[in-house]
Amino acid sequence: MFAFLANPQRFMAFSKVAAPLIGATAFLLLASGLWLTFSAPDDYQQGATVRMMFIHVPAAWLALFSYVCLAVASFLSLVFRHALADAAAKACAPLGATFTALALITGALWGQPMWGTWWVWDARLTSMLVLLLLWLAYIALRSAIDDETKAGRAAAILALVGAINLPIIHYSVVWWNTLHEGSSSFMKNTGSSHYLAPLALMALGYTAAFGSLWLVRIRAELYRRRASLLALRAAEA
Amino acid sequence: MITALAIHNLSIQRGDRTLFSQFSLEMKAGEAVALTGRNGSGKTSLLRAVAGLLRPAAGEVRFGEVEAEEARARGLHLVGHLDGLKTGRTVWEELLFQTRWTGGTDAAAAAALETLDIVRLKDLEVRRLSAGQRRRLALARLVAAPRPLWLLDEPMAPLDAEQRRRFGVLMEQHLAGGGMILAAVHDPLPLPARGAEVGA
Amino acid sequence: MITALAIHNLSIQRGDRTLFSQFSLEMKAGEAVALTGRNGSGKTSLLRAVAGLLRPAAGEVRFGEVEAEEARARGLHLVGHLDGLKTGRTVWEELLFQTRWTGGTDAAAAAALETLDIVRLKDLEVRRLSAGQRRRLALARLVAAPRPLWLLDEPMAPLDAEQRRRFGVLMEQHLAGGGMILAAVHDPLPLPARGAEVGA
């Protein structure tokens, strides 16, 4: 798969078809997920606010997942010096930052009814904020170095270093006794299929949306590079 | 407009050392002087003193009829060992700023790119230039913002043969137009110039 | 101990531009090669590639029998446009560090001060040196820590006539001792050297 797509031409051909397809899938999944979300019964404890779960939890997952994608792409671009992997990493960053911001915002909105406060400085929430900062740092570093290849490599190193943060976020609920829901209370809730289906649909939908947006952004980035290359050639001639 | 430069009994001290003293030199419009001297004899210091960046221990510098302050603010260019270019900005950004700062027009800056043969490098960051290209960029403001007195510190060392020839022509045009050139050099200038030795 | 240098079909890319390709050169102990070429043709880049600081797009560099990594860590000196001197430290501090870092003894460093004629400047801050004095300090580690291959980037431009002669003698001694010199220059070297042109 990697070897196949590593060729830019093949990637372009593949993504031209795949991006809209995955995008349409994402639309269908999200639409049906939202429909189930609103038709699901109120929770006996949380009431209607439980619906926030279907927005928040997938966003939080995607925030972590997109960082994994960034780390993998960075690793490939660093080790194999592959331009496509670098473009993929670059394209991933704003998406990941958005998902992280979304998880933070929806979490805060959910926190108001659940905990009676928008924000607490507990370990998971804070480490999530640190993740957002890491995304911002990635973007800032990339844009502050002008040479594209160098910027790419420096940013890739940062991305790999920052990956240490992922297990900290994930296990923070276990390591520190905190306010945020852990997986156990979470399983109690989702044990009921009322909640499992919309959650699964939303999670898949988020993932598909991320996938198609990512492909589109990679394509745009590759086009941009080609354009600047042509401009340079023209200037040289 | 400066039409003469007179350095009178100048002496310069660095730390506890007197680099040179009683140095005198007169120049008129259309003249070039090649300052020579051993390493550390004080050529660079002399140029900086003329530009008013360095306070001499004794002696004075006169710019013909023109007030020294006025002459230094609008009448001379100093291109030194350090070129004052920001490595992160592009060639064009830097040239445009230097030109506007020293009173030239944008059109003149564009023309200077051509004259110094750096059009192709216009959008490159300064960091990426080779030594000779960078020097050419530093010299470009001489052309882009005409000022009568050029103070040059080893201007041609990093240039290749072709570029030295071209810059020689530029200097001759400047002199022909009534300009003056005071240049510190180790190799002779490619044009007829009086010599002046710094530090005995 | 490096006794040969072979550059084979080297090509170097900067940004999206290929500076040169298929550059080949062979050198044996006792030889000097003067790299020439227009500004921006890639002389500096070539030297950095030989030193292993810059990754070439294609081709390879061999140091005779010696492993490239070993040769680069212990077998060569690179003196480039930038001299790596800290403006706030004294001449002696800087030379001593550079010598120790590249494997020379303290006595050799003291001797190099004499050879390069900078004894008098020993306790001066680097900031205060003139261009030629500073270059001599940068060159001093060549003498203080003997290594067979010298990669020099326009080494003599800021030196005065007397110092050029002295450094010429130093280079000849190095060659006579079985060393090699690869120097990027715009003016001819003051010793018999093969020429090699970079970038057609």
Next chain:
Amino acid sequence: MSPLTALFGRELSLSWGRGGGPLPALAFYAGVTTMLPLAVGPEPERLASVAPGMAWLALALAALLSLERLFERDFEDGALDLLSLGPVPLELVCAVKCLAQWIAIGLPLALAAPIAALALGAPTALAPLIALCAALGALAFAFAGGMGAALALGSRRGGLLIAVIVLPLFAPPVIFGGGALTAGGGAGLLLLAAWTAAAVALSPLAMAAAVRNALD
């Protein structure tokens, strides 16, 4: 374009430039604000009580951090020669540099200050006052800091030296600003404004003298 406008544009582009705009400044601010609860502990009452003060302190530190290169780079690469040979008095050059610094770094930070304070639990009604104090304070910091940067020219460890020179100059605005925040305006605000005005008026003289001295 007049030389002064050209200089202003250059300075703005150097401190704002393509480096992500005010983003790094903002992210830095966010980082400091995040670390506070981590270091001090998350109890809301405790946090809320130190929040405006911390937002204010973080502003001072961020301003300090971004100062380091105001003159240093121009000095080392020779650009300061060019700037002092221009058609504009050196005092004005220095003032323009500080002003551009304020616009590129100080103002974005000032706008973010109330947000940070609110996030740490400060009362909402305080937000406009915080923003106002922060904007004024950032201006004072830019000019006082520029003076430190000019004085530290040519020394090693500029960054820290700047901090040491500048901290005493930063103390009065911090006191006044802190006072204004606790009293909800009043005398503190006036004093802050007065201090800022004095810094803007006087420090260019000191800066120009320091720069001339360093170049000599």
Next chain:
Amino acid sequence: MSPLTALFGRELSLSWGRGGGPLPALAFYAGVTTMLPLAVGPEPERLASVAPGMAWLALALAALLSLERLFERDFEDGALDLLSLGPVPLELVCAVKCLAQWIAIGLPLALAAPIAALALGAPTALAPLIALCAALGALAFAFAGGMGAALALGSRRGGLLIAVIVLPLFAPPVIFGGGALTAGGGAGLLLLAAWTAAAVALSPLAMAAAVRNALD
């Protein structure tokens, strides 16, 4: 003298050197600690409760401020070429630079941290723990910060960018140290030590990669 010792001496003299030694760093620290009551207000209870945390945060920020030139200068003046052409692997060179930074700046600050905390009203019994945490933390800060400094090479606006890159990396030690200070040691201290060990072991790899990338 071995090349490595020579390098260590040079780095120490560059970061300690004639610039007043660790004095500026300490003065900066003192400045921040005196500014704190000004900004927060002088009520003793309030101060005492935030004191250790603030001393800790100030340490992180001071470490940050002194980082700015760890690689930048060597990069711009070409010394980094020389260092990477030496007989020692670049990873080791980077580690030695960070270590020297720690000894010159971090350790003096760590010794001052308990004093600052006591001055703000922290309980006396906490002093040794604060010093220990500060020493460990400063080591982590030096290495994590060095990584930021190496990554920011060749970018414009180094200082702030370093801060932005480094703050997320500073957050875990700040959390752990804060935890250790409130809990009087325990898990927080262990985690801090673990994080420090990881930073010391791993960041030289990242630093060397970043430096090579910048030189290429």
